[in-house]
Amino acid sequence: IDFGYERVSRRDKQGRVAAVFDSVADNYDIMNDLMSMGIHRAWKHFTLELAAVREGDRVLDLAGGTGDLAAGFARRVGPKGRVLLSDINGAMLANGRDRMMDRGVVGNIDYCLANAEKLPFADNSFDCVTIGFGLRNVTDKPAALAEMARVTKPGGRSLVLEFSKPAVPGLDKLYDLYSFTVLPWLGKKVANDEASYRYLAESIRMHPDQQTLQAMMSDAGFVRCGYHNLTGGIVAVHRGYKA
Ligand code: SAM
Secondary structure, three states, rough: EOOOOOOOOOHHHOOOOOOHHHHHHHHHHHHHHHOOOOOOHHHHHHHHHHHHHOOEEEEEEEOOOOOOOHHHHHHHOOOOOOEEEEOOHHHHHHHHHHHHHHHOOOOOOEEEEEOOOOOOOOOOEEEEEEEEHHHHHOOOOHHHHHHHHHHEEEEEEEEEEEOOOOOOOOOHHHHHHHHHHHHHHHHHHOOOOHHHHHHEEEEHHHHHOHHHHHHHHHHOOOEEEEEEEEEOOOOEEEEOOOO
């Protein structure tokens, strides 16, 4: 497995990802706002609109962290619906639960510590499954996508919100410069943790591009797969349906 400039084993990658998110958990929300200049809120809003859930739906948010997507879903599915906020990392999930209470999201939300590669849910359980800025951290991405397809109900959909490949000429160079200078600098100044934010930049650069991820979703069993570029392709939202 490539982990930035080094090659490390699968187990090592999982351990290091865990260490990164243990370390960033407490500063996660403020760093998100600073690093994206607040734009991550618009990316998440777009994802929520594209998911088009209805009242009463059951939604699974994987790698949900502090729960921005889950909170939006909880409002949309209403009291008859159900949202499951799930993450592999206990510190992120605990922060997510606190944030949910602060937002007044209670009653139709549950929490689950789970690895996206091996989900503890029955087949065909959810109308909608999402993973926001999580897939690039998962070691076995095809396994995670196959699990998403398995637990999605027939007729339901899964969405992947993730950094992608800038589609505007010149933007990739500018973005690389930003990722490898400003991100680690912000990490050092605000969170006193340069290494974690350097990992973030490296994991973004190595994530599959739009077409590759679309093909991976088809291979996982989704149909009518497509994507939308956001902010010039810095981020993309992929959506696939279960037949
Ligand atoms: N979805 C949230 C958001 O958009 O703000 C949080 C994204 S955060 C960048 C990535 C999350 O992925 C972390 O909370 C991390 O613990 C989680 N994660 C990493 N590997 C995972 C895995 N194999 N299964 C589930 N979650 C994972």
